Amino acid sequence: MASADCRRIVIVGGAIMGSFCAWSLRRAGFAGPITVLEKDSTYRYSSTALSAASIRTQFGTPVNIRMSLFAADMFRDLRAVFGPDADISYREKGYLFLGATGEEATRIAAATMQRAEGADIEVLEPAELRARFPGFDFDGVPIGTFGARDEGWFDAWSLLSLVRQGAHRAGVAYVDAAAERFETRGDRITGVGLSTGERVPCDVCVVAAGAMSGRLVEPLGIGLPVVPKKRTVFAFRTPFTLDNFPMVFDTSGIWVRPEGDGYIGGMQPPPDRDPDADGDFEPQHELMDTYWPLLARRIPAMQALRVRRAWAGHYEVNTLDHNGVVGPHDRLDNLIFATGFSGHGVQHAPAVGQAVAELITTGAYRSIDLTPLGWARIRDGRPLVESIVY
Ligand SMILES: Cc1cc2nc3c(=O)[nH]c(=O)nc-3n(C[C@H](O)[C@H](O)[C@H](O)COP(=O)(O)OP(=O)(O)OC[C@H]3O[C@@H](n4cnc5c(N)ncnc54)[C@H](O)[C@@H]3O)c2cc1C
Known part of the structure; x- marks a missing residue:
């Protein structure tokens, strides 16, 4: 062309x-x-x-890391790009990926590759995880990786x-x-x-x-x-607070992060309940029955949880x-x-x-x-x- x-x-x-x-x-x-x-x-x-609306540098594909770094630079310098009133509420609070037993070598290799691409990723052992993220139960988690720079969320x-x-x-x-x-x-x-x-x-x-x-x-x-796949997000409140609460991807496959005065989180539906979505935006409320115990397992104080609302959007999945x-x-x-x-x-x-x-x-x-x-x-x-x- x-x-x-x-x-x-x-x-x-x-x-x-x-x-x-x-x-x-x-x-x-x-x-x-x-x-x-x-x-x-x-x-x-x-x-x-x-x-x-979250941004991470912890990808397995180098080109994805480079694209995230490009965006993070723009987000930090947003006013120079879009003018003095530009604001997307960028919160650079990091992603915490938790690895299960047996995944240590894969996680370390991923972090090494991500660092070579310019990402600022730390590998955390259980003692460091416990010190940094009090209130979490890291039993059965031998490794975490955390990006304090160029990762977080925005509007x-x-x-x-x-x-x-x-x-x-x-x-x-x-x-x-x-x-x-x-x-x-x-x-x-x-x-x-x-x-x-x-x-x-x-x-x-x-x-x-x-x-x-x-x-x-x-x-x-x-x-x-490229096909539409429905993904549900739950917005909820719990009494648990932690100033440095990051975006968390748990070993179980669930994710959670702060949003306003509460949290949002979700998980993929099981493959047998994940058809191509044909104009269907009804949240899969039943996923909460699986999500909640997994969340409470990782953060026991989140056992007390009140769902405020749920919504569903479509991932544009390249199969x-x-x-x-x-x-x-x-x-x-x-x-x-x-x-x-x-x-x-x-x-x-x-x-x-x-x-x-x-x-x-x-x-x-x-x-x-x-x-x-x-x-x-x-x-x-x-x-x-x-x-x-x-
Ligand atoms: C629940 C959920 C959580 C997500 N979380 C994240 C995240 O944390 N971080 C992240 O980076 N991404 C996330 N994504 C993915 C992200 O939202 C998408 O990758 C991104 O929004 C794709 O942008 P888009 O403009 O290609 O698609 P869209 O935002 O879907 O826009 C496509 C537009 O095309 C229009 N359109 C479609 N067909 C036609 C047509 N024939 N003629 C004219 N207009 C048409 C539609 O109306 C629509 O406005 C998430 C997605 C979902 C659903």
């Missing part, structure tokens, strides 16, 4: 991925028309609005608002309509047909439709393995390898993917936006190389597996 060919860009999906792509294109100097198609401008069901809605407003101010057009069909000529996408009956011509089309991305490109004969798909399709090479982040996409959107903008405006990745996330691995069935997923 030659950058000189690009005069009009259409982005399908106007949440965090689509908006970062649009905003970054303007920052990269692209002055032509950019149209963002968004079928629901309330973002009520977007993964972005329903996410747990995803505020981030979306900032980047969307920034894009809007820079002349990006957001259109309230669903993309319903693609028009092609030879090996090019030439336009997108909308739910309003209109048609938007394009020289480049970016697919940032989140969990719907796989279904969106199916009529083009493209087998993008091949749980990693994002970024870059052009091979046959239709003006169709660019920015999707499939499998539950870790809010934190990676700033880097994806930058990379996609560079690719479109210069024909190559410059500041962050996302080649490993390219279409080739999907086409060839060569997974780049992200092993640290929740």
Whole structure:
């Protein structure tokens, strides 16, 4: 895809991925028309609005660590980027991953790789765990890994608002309509047909439709393995408090972190209760029956717990390898993917936006190389597996 060919860009999906792509294109100097198609401008069901909005450098795939570091730099320096009033309530309180007996070598190897990529990860033995996190029961936990820098949580809605407003101010057009069909000529996408009956011509089309991305490109004969999977989040109160409470990923598979004056947490449903979600956003309340005892096992004072509410959103799961798909399709090479982040996409959107903008405006990745996330691995069935997923 030659950058000189690009005069009009259409982005399908106007949440965090689509908006970062649009905003970054303007920052990269692209002055032509950019149209963002968004079928629901309330973002009520977007993964972005329903996410747990946390950021970590503890990934198993090096490129994911680099993308997180890119975002953490931006979050710390947010006002320089988005202006003096910018605030996404970034809390750099770290992630604590707990390892079970037998996992020590894997955890140490992961931390070594993460450090080599620039992440600041400590390996903690049981005595250090107990000293730092009083109130936790670390029985049966021989190892923990903790990232005090570049890890924590933020407000995803505020981030979306900032980047969307920034894009809007820079002349990006957001259109309230669903993309319903693609028009092609030879090996090019030439336009997108909308739910309003209109048609938007394009020289480049970016697919940032989140969990719907796989279904969106199916009529083009493209087998993008991105499907919606429902994930439930519980918001609750307990009397337990700890100033340095981090985001915790337990050996049992549950996660918990502070949110406001309480906590949020969740767990994956068992595989036999995890079908592709078809417009279903009903929380899986029954998961609390499993979640609660596991939580109380790790933090006994959380035995006293009151659920305030629960919600469910859709992970955009790349069933091949749980990693994002970024870059052009091979046959239709003006169709660019920015999707499939499998539950870790809010934190990676700033880097994806930058990379996609560079690719479109210069024909190559410059500041962050996302080649490993390219279409080739999907086409060839060569997974780049992200092993640290929740
Ligand atoms: C419960 C939960 C917890 C999560 N926790 C985290 C976390 O802690 N950290 C993290 O980084 N990520 C997390 N994620 C994942 C993260 O939310 C997603 O990876 C990210 O939001 C993906 O952004 P997106 O813009 O690609 O998708 P979305 O936010 O889903 O946006 C896609 C947009 O495309 C629009 N759209 C779809 N089809 C069309 C069409 N045909 N035409 C026009 N518009 C269309 C939709 O309306 C939507 O607004 C979590 C997700 C969930 C559900």
